[in-house]
Amino acid sequence: MRILLGIDKLMPGHGIPNLVAGMANFLKQRGHDVAVMCGLNRFRIEVPIISCAYSRFIYASSLLDAYRKVRHFDPDIFHSHFYPMDIVGAMVSGKIKYVMHYHGVSYMSLWLTPKRVLSNLRERAGEFVGARRTTKIIAISKFLKMEAIRNFNVEEKKVKVVYNGVDLTRFNPAVHGEDIRDKFRIKEDDRLLLCVGAIAKQKGQHLLIRCLKTITNVAPSIKLILVGGAGMEDYRFAATLKREVYSSGLRRNVFFAGFVPDEALPQYYAACDLYISCSGWEGFGLPFVEAMATGKPIIGFYRTAMSELIIDQFNGFTVQYPDIHSMAHKILEVLRDVDKLREIGKKGRRLAEKKFDLLQNMKEIEVLYKQLM
Secondary structure, eight states: OEEEEEESEEOTTSHHHHHHHHHHHHHHHTTOEEEEEESEEOOOOSSOEEEOOEETTTTEEOHHHHHHHHHHHOOSEEEEESTTHHHHHHHHBTTBEEEEEEOOHHHHHTTSOGGGHHHHHHHHHHHHHHHHHOSEEEESSHHHHHHHHHHHTOOGGGEEEOOOOBOTTTSSTTOOOHHHHHHTTOOTTSEEEEEESOSOGGGTHHHHHHHHHHHHHHOTTEEEEEEOOOOGGGHHHHHHHHHHHHHTTOTTTEEEEEOOOGGGHHHHHHHOSEEEOOOSOOSSOHHHHHHHHTTOOEEEESSTTHHHHOOBTTTEEEEOTTOHHHHHHHHHHHHTOHHHHHHHHHHHHHHHHHHOBHHHHHHHHHHHHHHHO
16 A cells, blocks of 8 residues: 655654654555655654645645655555644545544643643644545544544544554563663662653643652652653743652652653663552553563653553553652552552553554554555
8 A cells, every 4th residue: 555644743751752753664665655745754764755745834744745745655554643734634545545633732731831722723623624524534542533533623534543552562561771860869778750741831740840849758769750851841940840749848859851862761661660640631651652662660640541441550650630649659558569560551451452552453453444445
């Protein structure tokens, strides 16, 4: 098959570009004629990159140029990943089979900041147009499937759930994390929490810091590493977060690792005793699955797609949002039982092998393509 994947920006350090890059490489290895079309590219992948014009004024690829590039490539299938490629897909649908991947990005951030209101309204409109014209919508969670049906007024049979997956050979319990613990001077008897994600208010790091303040009043040896950078729109939030760490007396307990290359992430998961997130909204939650694949217990709020990933007392622990006091109590409780943590981590690995194997989930998408032809 001749397949074109469309994405606005192919930049490392973000979930959607990582997914697209992995999908492109997988499809090529399966013998398909595949390319990626984007406005900006900072990735090195094994397939051809088709560049379309990009406007730094509106921070988006040119719809008209992208449309021309798709028609020139003439794929059997055009697979869009977010705005503006959803609209491009709607424009070319007909002769070309159009598949829309629904990541739920605009739904998550629609009213978060005044500066983003207009662009998010634009992106939401693009998703709606794409959803109405697409042959099939791939939702990355059951939660987003129901949101797609409700928000786009489409039939249930039009939406297929395919979870994001992880490379189980890279993220596995055999990875060692001693170098990371040494880097941040984490002692052998210290308990280490890890949170991975962009530094942004919707990711809830401010709640996590408040939670840790309660925890360290009882157990001062518990440490936290925050992995992830802050975008321009979240610069002030990141600065406020660091000030809160210092004012709360947590500068010896909280470490800001910043952006970490994808190839180094497995070591960070291996270094921790418990993966934690205070995010209030996730369309999927890939770091939870990466932690599970590395054999680590996970803890988060029981809402949105996180309720699909965390099975309480099986592969991790859930708390009602936004009860950080219960979160703190649960963390202190579970860190005392090392054997239970180890057993829960093993169950999480088995669950990752069963439901979140990247290769198996990519094969589901390949089967979907074949069914559409």
